[in-house]
Amino acid sequence: DIVMTQSPDSLAVSLGERATINCKSSQSVLYSSNNKNSLAWYQQKPGQPPKLLIYWASTRESGVPDRISGSGSGTDFTLTISSLQAEDVAVYYCQQYYSTPYTFGQGTKLEIK
Amino acid sequence: QITLKESGPTLVKPTQTLTLTCTFSGFSLSTSGVGVGWIRQPPGEALEWLALIFWDDDKRYSPSLKNRLTITKGTSKNQVVLTVTNMDPVDTATYYCAHRTSIGNLFDYWGQGTLVTVSP
Numbered sequence: 730d731i732v733m734t735q736s737p738d739s740l741a742v743s744l745g746e747r748a749t750i751n752c753k754s755s756q757s758v759l760y761s762s763n764n765k766n767s768l769a770w771y772q773q774k775p776g777q778p779p780k781l782l783i784y785w786a787s788t789r790e791s792g793v794p795d796r797i798s799g800s801g802s803g804t805d806f807t808l809t810i811s812s813l814q815a816e817d818v819a820v821y822y823c824q825q826y827y828s829t830p831y832t833f834g835q836g837t838k839l840e841i842k
Numbered sequence: 843q844i845t846l847k848e849s850g851p852t853l854v855k856p857t858q859t860l861t862l863t864c865t866f867s868g869f870s871l872s873t874s875g876v877g878v879g880w881i882r883q884p885p886g887e888a889l890e891w892l893a894l895i896f897w898d899d900d901k902r903y904s905p906s907l908k909n910r911l912t913i914t915k916g917t918s919k920n921q922v923v924l925t926v927t928n929m930d931p932v933d934t935a936t937y938y939c940a941h942r943t944s945i946g947n948l949f950d951y952w953g954q955g956t957l958v959t960v961s962p
Binding site: 730767769771777778779780781784785790822824826829830831832833834835836 | 879888889890891894902903904905906938940943945946947948949950952953954955
């Protein structure tokens with residue numbers, strides 16, 4: 730199984746400041762046939778299902794604000810919120826869809842400082 | 843628009859079999875590339891992918907639970923059923939069904955989830 734490890738477990742950032750969440754996979758998730766990384770990011774607010782934010786490590790899902798971005802390749806990935814808004818308070822998960830089982834990270838809880 | 847909704851018992855006893863139904867609309871599980879997956883989340887814990895069924899009836903299972911899971915298309919063409927045998931208190935979780943995206947085995951539309959508690 731590919732193990733997904735996120736850091737930090739929790740993060741407190743001031744409104745308007747940058748938030749950075751890291752995700753490391755235990756093996757590369759770079760899909761050679763299209764040279765894309767099979768890595769997604771989700772946002773989950775309390776009492777709600779996860780919401781897909783980013784796929785192929787850096788492609789924003791339709792409707793996701795451009796202050797949210799993804800980067801990275803191979804085994805190391807980052808989700809960045811450039812200017813934290815109150816509505817960004819949530820738990821964020823990365824997921825690899827390179828191979829079964831399609832594993833998730835343990836989650837990073839993002840709060841307002 | 844695409845919607846999904848999970849249904850099934852909220853309480854099961856240890857050793858019992860859990861049967862959950864996902865009823866969806868806005869897409870067809872007969873269309874090439876389409877899939878429906880199940881993911882669960884114990885209270886306060888992370889997401890765990892369980893199973894995925896594709897338009898062509900191909901199926902994928904989490905190896906850690908494979909012997910206990912069965913995913914099938916329902917008798918109605920807009921349903922997917924997940925069964926989990928030999929339930930244990932550690933299986934207490936919110937169970938979600940979700941629509942597989944067209945580009946890979948990730949999920950772009952999710953149901954609201956159903957909390958299943960395993961208790962004597």
